[in-house]
Amino acid sequence: MRTSDQAKLKQQLFGLWCAPIFSVLIAIGWLGFAHFWQPAAADLSAEATKQFFTVTYRDGMLLGNSILIVGCAFLVVASIQFGLMLADIEGRRPLWSITAAVSGILIAVIVFLNGGFWIGAAYRQEAGADIVVALNDTAWFGFLLGWVFLSLQMIATAMVALGEASAEPTIPRWISKASIAGAILLACAGGPAFTKSGPFAYHGLLGFYMPMVIWGVWLDLHAWFLRKSLLAEMSISVQSPIAVSRSSTQVSNAGLSK
Amino acid sequence: MVISERSSYKNQAFAILCGPIFTVLTLVGWFGISQGLFPAHADWTPAQTAQFFAEHQFGVQLGCSIWIVGCCFLGIWVAQLSLVMARMEGSMPVWAVVQALAGGGIVVLVMLSCCLWTEASYRVGANPDVIVSANDSAWLAILQTWPILSLEMVATAIVMLQDRRAAKLVPDWLSYASIGGAVLLITTGGPAFTKSGPFAFHGVLGYFLPMLIWGLWFDSHSIFMWRALNRETRSTNPESVPGAAFSVR
Numbered sequence: 440m441r442t443s444d445q446a447k448l449k450q451q452l453f454g455l456w457c458a459p460i461f462s463v464l465i466a467i468g469w470l471g472f473a474h475f476w477q478p479a480a481a482d483l484s485a486e487a488t489k490q491f492f493t494v495t496y497r498d499g500m501l502l503g504n505s506i507l508i509v510g511c512a513f514l515v516v517a518s519i520q521f522g523l524m525l526a527d528i529e530g531r532r533p534l535w536s537i538t539a540a541v542s543g544i545l546i547a548v549i550v551f552l553n554g555g556f557w558i559g560a561a562y563r564q565e566a567g568a569d570i571v572v573a574l575n576d577t578a579w580f581g582f583l584l585g586w587v588f589l590s591l592q593m594i595a596t597a598m599v600a601l602g603e604a605s606a607e608p609t610i611p612r613w614i615s616k617a618s619i620a621g622a623i624l625l626a627c628a629g630g631p632a633f634t635k636s637g638p639f640a641y642h643g644l645l646g647f648y649m650p651m652v653i654w655g656v657w658l659d660l661h662a663w664f665l666r667k668s669l670l671a672e673m674s675i676s677v678q679s680p681i682a683v684s685r686s687s688t689q690v691s692n693a694g695l696s697k
Numbered sequence: 698m699v700i701s702e703r704s705s706y707k708n709q710a711f712a713i714l715c716g717p718i719f720t721v722l723t724l725v726g727w728f729g730i731s732q733g734l735f736p737a738h739a740d741w742t743p744a745q746t747a748q749f750f751a752e753h754q755f756g757v758q759l760g761c762s763i764w765i766v767g768c769c770f771l772g773i774w775v776a777q778l779s780l781v782m783a784r785m786e787g788s789m790p791v792w793a794v795v796q797a798l799a800g801g802g803i804v805v806l807v808m809l810s811c812c813l814w815t816e817a818s819y820r821v822g823a824n825p826d827v828i829v830s831a832n833d834s835a836w837l838a839i840l841q842t843w844p845i846l847s848l849e850m851v852a853t854a855i856v857m858l859q860d861r862r863a864a865k866l867v868p869d870w871l872s873y874a875s876i877g878g879a880v881l882l883i884t885t886g887g888p889a890f891t892k893s894g895p896f897a898f899h900g901v902l903g904y905f906l907p908m909l910i911w912g913l914w915f916d917s918h919s920i921f922m923w924r925a926l927n928r929e930t931r932s933t934n935p936e937s938v939p940g941a942a943f944s945v946r
Contacts, residue, residue, distance in 0.1 A: 530700055532705060534712055537779070537797075541775075542772065549808070577813060584808070584811070599700075
């Protein structure tokens, strides 16, 4: 039995809601409980880093990163929903929509792995300080040096959105242009590989905080505008079930188009 | 279709070109700057390994950062190959999806290894055991996962061999060679069991041969995808001159 069109649209709406749900989970779990709003600095001594992870914020680390990992599941759903709606705009052979969706999934996998490394850093209170530092460094490099995939997702999305030949595009053009600028600015997140202090370090303004703001704003703004478009589609479906039937068929065809 | 045929062609042409771009970034970033051509040996002492990463600290950091950027291009190329395969397979493109998942997995693994190598070089003076551990983990992550590359190669070959068109996208000899290469990749499983000789992670069979197979598979498929795209564009839209894909008008 096929899912009804209204049910399908509701599921898609949930897919979009997964983006703000992820944002809330990362804000509460990771930034809050795990204290990453003010993380252990890269230039902290090994002993101080160990103290940070295995004593001072140990429980928060374990709980907060576990919440972060749960959040990754929502990010996967949101990324796929973004990809499906972009594919509807892009039409046949939706290269950039698939690229955007896959990039989002890769980001979720990377973030999940980093959550695991941070849990590992806090896990054994008797572990050597060098090991804790190594796990923390690895987690940060995965988290921040993976900026390229976020940039790719943002640029791929912007390319589809800017290519939409409509007077009222699903995603406003100024957002797509700002996304491209944001994707370029994300290069700052590559800085932590080369320094342990200053704004480019992994606890720095340009290495960490700015990329996080760009990510959050991009994700939630896009979810908002795609939701607006989907709600408009839902209201059409209530008025004319045949119209939305066609529309939904287009969505699924675009996603699987040859 | 919201995007024009010409734009679609340009997008696809760029996606195929991402293959050689990834190759260049790998050669420059990984093999060149990051010392991937002359890596630290698996049988070195921790002190020697630590010294290697201290000496090449900036090179490893820069080279691995370049290779991570390269992973983006690899991801786009994988997406394009998946679309091409999905079109050939029809309504249930199982091998195209398998190829996409395997290709995406490789992107993550390359990135993960780069992060571990960056970590190995990050703190000069760190405990050498930690540096060795990071280096070993990086190598094992990228080499021990050879079945994923084999799977990607075999999945692609299966679809290409079933191509019934007169002008095949990929010649059969290349698909058979890909299957042969996918089998040969088993030598990449060697580094888990030895620290010296040809199967070590700095050895001919454990590392250099698999890298060569990967590169040849990757770039030969890029060439044939490029040719097929131009052929197809010529037949559907004669005005789109393939060579002028990126021409300024």
